[in-house]
Amino acid sequence: MKVNEKHYRTVWMEGNSIFMIEQNLLPFEFKIFEAKNYQETCMAIKTMIVRGAGAIGATAGYALAQAALAANPENYLEEINKAKLAIESTRPTARNLFTATERVYAASLKSPQEAIKEAQCIADEDADTSLAIGQYGNKLIKSGYGIETHCNAGWLAFVDHGTALSPIYQAHQEGKNIFVYVDETRPRNQGAKLTAWELKNENIPHAIIPDNAGAHLMSLGKINLIITGADRIAANGDTANKIGTLEKAIAAKFYGIPFYIAAPRATFDLNCPTGKEIIIEERTQNEVLYQTGMNKQNKQEKILVSAPGSQAINPAFDVTPAELITGIITEKGIIKPTIEEIQKIF
Numbered sequence: 001m002k003v004n005e006k007h008y009r010t011v012w013m014e015g016n017s018i019f020m021i022e023q024n025l026l027p028f029e030f031k032i033f034e035a036k037n038y039q040e041t042c043m044a045i046k047t048m049i050v051r052g053a054g055a056i057g058a059t060a061g062y063a064l065a066q067a068a069l070a071a072n073p074e075n076y077l078e079e080i081n082k083a084k085l086a087i088e089s090t091r092p093t094a095r096n097l098f099t100a101t102e103r104v105y106a107a108s109l110k111s112p113q114e115a116i117k118e119a120q121c122i123a124d125e126d127a128d129t130s131l132a133i134g135q136y137g138n139k140l141i142k143s144g145y146g147i148e149t150h151c152n153a154g155w156l157a158f159v160d161h162g163t164a165l166s167p168i169y170q171a172h173q174e175g176k177n178i179f180v181y182v183d184e185t186r187p188r189n190q191g192a193k194l195t196a197w198e199l200k201n202e203n204i205p206h207a208i209i210p211d212n213a214g215a216h217l218m219s220l221g222k223i224n225l226i227i228t229g230a231d232r233i234a235a236n237g238d239t240a241n242k243i244g245t246l247e248k249a250i251a252a253k254f255y256g257i258p259f260y261i262a263a264p265r266a267t268f269d270l271n272c273p274t275g276k277e278i279i280i281e282e283r284t285q286n287e288v289l290y291q292t293g294m295n296k297q298n299k300q301e302k303i304l305v306s307a308p309g310s311q312a313i314n315p316a317f318d319v320t321p322a323e324l325i326t327g328i329i330t331e332k333g334i335i336k337p338t339i340e341e342i343q344k345i346f
């Protein structure tokens with residue numbers, strides 16, 4: 001995607017370094033972060049400098065390639081195993097991260113060069129599959145549609161194009177008249193900060209809505225379609241995505257609004273039978289108690305927005321049961337969230 005007329009991917013590798021767009025500073029500052037070794041790359045995933053299932057998948061693949069490149073040939077296997085463990089301990093929910101480490105690990109057993117090649121291939125595939133998801137998803141969008149989306153499953157959450165936003169970009173490019181309702185997505189506000197920034201850059205009509213406004217807007221007939229991303233899809237179609245997704249799906253069912261998940265095959269976990277087995281990341285309570293924004297001096301500032309001394313609970317994802325999902329938009333086409341249909345695309 002373009003930022004100030006220049007094309008960027010969310011994450012890429014040059015020499016021994018991984019470069020990524022610093023997402024914690026957006027939408028106020030556009031900066032590139034350089035991770036010089038795999039430990040720094042792990043820190044970037046943990047602190048969400050890079051985030052979103054596809055983007056952390058590609059970053060994790062690059063991190064393991066970085067480790068292979070730096071490993072001492074005498075302790076090569078030991079160092080690679082240690083790095084794989086460290087990378088896989090950064091964030092537990094997004095399947096793409098593990099899909100990437102498993103692939104790059106297998107390649108790294110041949111040589112560091114093979115590891116780099118595989119990591120690059122994962123990043124390229126992520127961009128390509130996102131584009132294909134956009135082509136299939138665009139077919140669901142009619143001119144005049146109001147579309148709701150949750151969190152950020154745009155190009156920032158992947159290497160390029162995105163998943164939930166990719167059909168929206170293609171519909172807009174074709175001249176369809178659409179309006180996007182962007183859930184703010186507390187506590188980290190990936191909708192208000194990242195999705196809105198992406199849509200504004202592309203001149204797509206949109207409005208940020210409070211997380212609790214979705215059902216109301218659905219009841220007024222403003223929303224024709226809901227598309228969200230996914231962090232992990234179980235073998236039966238149950239889907240983990242950013243916290244708050246489940247509520248949208250329940251409301252959509254009540255009002256008869258189509259609710260779609262957009263995700264590549266790298267997000268499916270066929271070894272995970274149902275959503276009950278998906279590990280849900282618990283993040284620090286400070287993300288709920290404090291908010292970060294731009295102050296009058298044009299500096300980012302973190303302030304307390306809750307009763308001093310109160311505790312918070314911060315589950316980062318929830319699981320939407322397959323029965324609430326109308327379909328899953330993949331790079332192989334749109335499928336029903338059933339074991340049979342999922343198996344067909346693998």
Ligand code: MRU
Binds near residue numbers: 163242
């Ligand atoms: O915690 P994050 O920002 O890494 O969460 C991931 C997400 O962006 C969402 O859950 C998204 O809808 C699916 S991943 C593209």
